[in-house]
Amino acid sequence: MIEGSHHTSPQKFAGSLNHAMISGPQGDAAQHYANNFGTPGFDDITKAYIEQRYEGYTVENQETWKVLFDRQMEFLQDNASQTYLSGAKIINLQRECVPPLVDINARLFPLTKWQSRAVPGYLPARAFFACLARREFPTTIVIRPKESIDYLPQPDIFHDIFGHVPLHADPIFADFLQTYGQAALTANDPVETERLSRLFWFTVEFGLIRESGRVKVYGSGLISSPGESRHSLSSDKVERRPFNLDHVCDTGFEIDHFQPIYYVLESFEQLRDAMNTYSQRLLAKARARAAA
Ligand SMILES: [Fe+2]
Numbered sequence: 191m192i193e194g195s196h197h198t199s200p201q202k203f204a205g206s207l208n209h210a211m212i213s214g215p216q217g218d219a220a221q222h223y224a225n226n227f228g229t230p231g232f233d234d235i236t237k238a239y240i241e242q243r244y245e246g247y248t249v250e251n252q253e254t255w256k257v258l259f260d261r262q263m264e265f266l267q268d269n270a271s272q273t274y275l276s277g278a279k280i281i282n283l284q285r286e287c288v289p290p291l292v293d294i295n296a297r298l299f300p301l302t303k304w305q306s307r308a309v310p311g312y313l314p315a316r317a318f319f320a321c322l323a324r325r326e327f328p329t330t331i332v333i334r335p336k337e338s339i340d341y342l343p344q345p346d347i348f349h350d351i352f353g354h355v356p357l358h359a360d361p362i363f364a365d366f367l368q369t370y371g372q373a374a375l376t377a378n379d380p381v382e383t384e385r386l387s388r389l390f391w392f393t394v395e396f397g398l399i400r401e402s403g404r405v406k407v408y409g410s411g412l413i414s415s416p417g418e419s420r421h422s423l424s425s426d427k428v429e430r431r432p433f434n435l436d437h438v439c440d441t442g443f444e445i446d447h448f449q450p451i452y453y454v455l456e457s458f459e460q461l462r463d464a465m466n467t468y469s470q471r472l473l474a475k476a477r478a479r480a481a482a
Contacts, residue, residue, distance in 0.1 A: 211246040211332050217310035224309065227317040235320040242291050242308045242331045251333045252287055258339065258348045259285040262416055269423060271399050271408040273363065273458060277356030288333060289351050298355070302364035306355055315374070315383065322371025325364070327354060340417070343446065353410030354394070366462040367394070373469040376476045385439035389468075392438045392453045398422060398430060399455040405430060408455075421448045430454050435464040 217240055224238035263285070266275065281297045283289065295305045307321065309328040321328045329350045334342040342349075357363045374386050396418075397409035405423060412419040422428060425448075431437065433453045441451060455461055 211243060212240070212310045216240050221310045221312075224313050224317045227314065227320065235317060235324065235326075236307075238309055238313065238317055238321075238328075239307045240310050240331075244288075244290055247288050247333070250336055254333050254336055254339060255288045255348065256285055258414075259283075259352065262352070262414070262419075265416065265419065266407075266413065269406055269419065270413060271406045272401060273360045273399075274356050274408050274413060277359035278352075280359045281356060283352065283356065288347060291329065291331070291351075294351065294355060298359055301359055302361055304358040304364050304367075306351065306358075315387075319371045319374040322367055323375055324371075325368050327358060329355075341415075349410060349414040353414035357408065357410075360458065362458045362462050366458065366465050369462070369465050369469050370394075373465070373472050377472050378476070382472060382475075388439050388441055388443060389435065389465075391443045392441065392451075393433075393455070393461060396422070396443075396449055396452060397433075397455060397461075398452045399458070405454055418448050422452050428452060432456075433460060433464075435468055 220238050220240045223232060224235075226232040227235060227238060280301065281294050291306045291308060298304050298306070302325070304325045304327065306329040307326045308331045311330070313321070313328050318328060327350070329347065330345045331347050333348060334346045345353075358367070370386070370390065374383070377383055377386060393409065395409045395411040397407075398405050398412075399408050400406075407413060407419050407422060412422050427450070429451045431451060431453050433455045438453050441453075443449065
């Protein structure tokens, strides 16, 4: 999500994406606010949020959602983390239509106090962290064009809702993700920001987990990608390393092709506990900086 990762990658959507959903005065104002977030006068991240104008989805958009959902859910039944699968049930992820965020949030908020918030596009790192720190997930609301159904380098609503949001229904993952956002906001140091982006990449985006003796996918970049989810579990050219926070933070990642390395968690508690320790370390550093 930080430099080079697709949540804050400033690429524009290609093809016949439904721009009417995100452009216009509301979208432009929200994007302007997000771009300036953190500078004087721009301290309320909720002003980067927009509405999901549901009537903007076309028949083709709804069809794209169905195709993506059907193609991936069958595979995930046997190959995704149980935490993901039960989260998808809890938030009532459906094949029939692009999910209205208001319906997702009505189920999610009472459980973990997380919510999905529509944003107009690219969020700079600080703005992205500020959302996570509030237990709000900045969500792309447009869906990929039919001609890019197999691969889109940027996030769309299939990646963001189908890929990310089911895990937000899990209390342990939910706490981890907020701690991540809070820690990233306090880090304020390019070296730590780079390390944090690697942690996000190898867990939230491309993480694997061992459950009942089998490796399963949970990272959203895998959950939402038919090609890479299969590759991550079955390719013999892939290295699957045991999760260790410092090793993960020391490992660079490459974009635009399938990953050669994945990290395997033993549990989400392991991730939460490692993040808590890391967060304490960053806070102590920030305090030392302030005292100097
Ligand atoms: Fe993502």
